[in-house]
Amino acid sequence: MVMRALPQNIDPPHMSRAEARKQREARNKRAKRGKKVGVLALLVLVIAVLGVGAYGALWYMDRNKAAEDFAGPGGAPVVIQINSGETASEIGATLEAKNVVASSAAFYNAAIANPSEIQKVQPGFYQVPVQSSAASALDSLVAPDSRVGSVVIAEGRxxxxxSDAQTGSLKKGIYNLISEASCVGPVSAQKCVSTDELNTAGASSDLASLGVPDWAMSSVKSVPDKDRQLEGLIAASSWDFDPTATPTEILRSLVEGSAAKYEATGILTAGSGVGMSPYQLLVAASLVEREALPGDMAKVARVIVNRLAVDQPLQFDSTVNYSLDTTEVATTDADRERVTPWNTYAMPGLPATPIASPSIDALKAVESPAAGDWLYFVTINKEGQTLFTKSYEEHLANIELAQQSGILDSGR
Incomplete structure (x- = not known):
């Protein structure tokens, strides 16, 4: 057998010995770097494995902690807020933060076990007992009396x-409705924001703290009766507010939300077509709300625009009624003669403030009134039929029809 010599590192014939030595030194350095990189990669891998293991241990421990649940039956109620689009996990986290449930996961499990119940939970504020079991916390959320800070403001409020002169029935004002919706705590010890507290807050000269928008600021500053300066600035709608907030904070949340609703209609620019500022549009819309049925709103808006254009008093009974404690459709001669900042029989132009919270439809009617030359209108029967005319003589004849139907009969 022929023995072969082992390969030797022979320098290429064209290289000098110095050049060959430099190449060998470079190869040795690369080899050493390679070993270091390998050791470093191995170290990183070990750290990663240890990290995953530690994370897994923490996850396992948190998982066990998350399964904790209170036995119940629960203690004093606290108020929590549920926002639109929140998941069961997010609601559970809120409840855990308020000490209502022991863990968000326990609530999530209760929600998964009762899908029909969790679907009933709507955005808003709720009072639920602390340290409740997850299942009982879910029951509390869907209970009819758990919702707080929820108020519905009807159009024209x-x-x-x-009070009504015909029936004597009380028509609750917005401050009264807010007060009722603000009550929290056990029935035996409820705490509510009073109507007097709301009225005092609403009369504050610090209009910015009340959320009054810039486009209404100068007009509201000049309102002669500060108790009425927020009239019309709380829109007709369904509202949720934090019942644990101060009266000023409650009113600010409602006024700011209402301003956003009004601005979405185009109130900031629509007045250029009818010669009104944004606040004047709101005032006119409140008149339309109190004077017209939905189908006639655009026509009544046109009557307002036409009368203002010729400086003719509006002569709306709704403006006479505004400053009266007892009201009815038919006003008396004495009522109409009373000079107030709202009585449009006693002065030309618009009232000092809105006389109610207008609907968005009423506001849109003023922003885009119907085409017409009408200066007068009167509702002639209890079905709401309303006649419009430019002629005063025709208007007087229409008033006779209204009198014959009994719609203008007085209860005073």
Missing amino acids: QLHDS
């Missing part, structure tokens, strides 16, 4: 209470 005013800030203050009034």
Whole structure:
């Protein structure tokens, strides 16, 4: 057998010995770097494995902790807020933060076990007992009396209470409705924001703290009766507010939300077409709300625009009624003769403030009134039929029809 010599590192014939030595030194350095990189990669891998293991241990421990649940039955109620679009896990986290449930995961499990119940939970504020079991916390959320800070403001509602001259029934004002919705705590010891507290807050000269928008600021500053300065600035809508907030904070949340609703209609620019500022549009819309049925709103808006254009008093009974505690459709001669900042029989132009919270439809009607030359209108029967005319003589004849139907009969 022929023995072969082992390969030797022979320098290429064209290289000098110095050049060959430099190449060998470079190869040795690369080899050493390679070993270091390998050791470093191995170290990183070990750290990663240890990290995953530690994370897994923490996850396992948190998982066990998350399964904790209170036995119940629960203690004093606290108020929590649920926002639109929140998941069961997010609601559970809120409840855990408020000490209502022991863990968000326990609530999540209760929600998964009762899908029909969790679907009933709507955005808003709720009072639920602390240290409740997850299942009982879910039951509390869907209980009819758990919702707090929820108020519905109907179209045409005013800030203050009034009574009907015909029936004697009380029509609750916005402040009264807010007060009722603000009550929290056990039935035996409920705490509510009073109507007087709301009225005092609403009369503050610090209009910015009340959320009054810039486009209404100068007009509201000049309102002669500060108790009425927020009239019309709380829109007709369904509202949720934090019942644990101060009266000023509650009103600010409602006024700011209302301003956003009004601005979405185009109120900031629509007045250029009818010669009104944004605040004047709101005032006119409140008149339309109190004077017209939905189908006639655009026509009544046109009557307002036409009368203002010729400086003719509006002569709306709704403006006479505004400053009265007892109201009815038919006003008396004495009522109409009373000079107030709102009585449009006693002065030309618009009232000092809105006379109620207008609907968005009423506001849109003023922003885009119907085409017409009408200066007068009167509702002639209890079905709401309303006749419009430019002629005063025709208007007088229409009033006779209204009198014959009994719609203008007085209860006073």
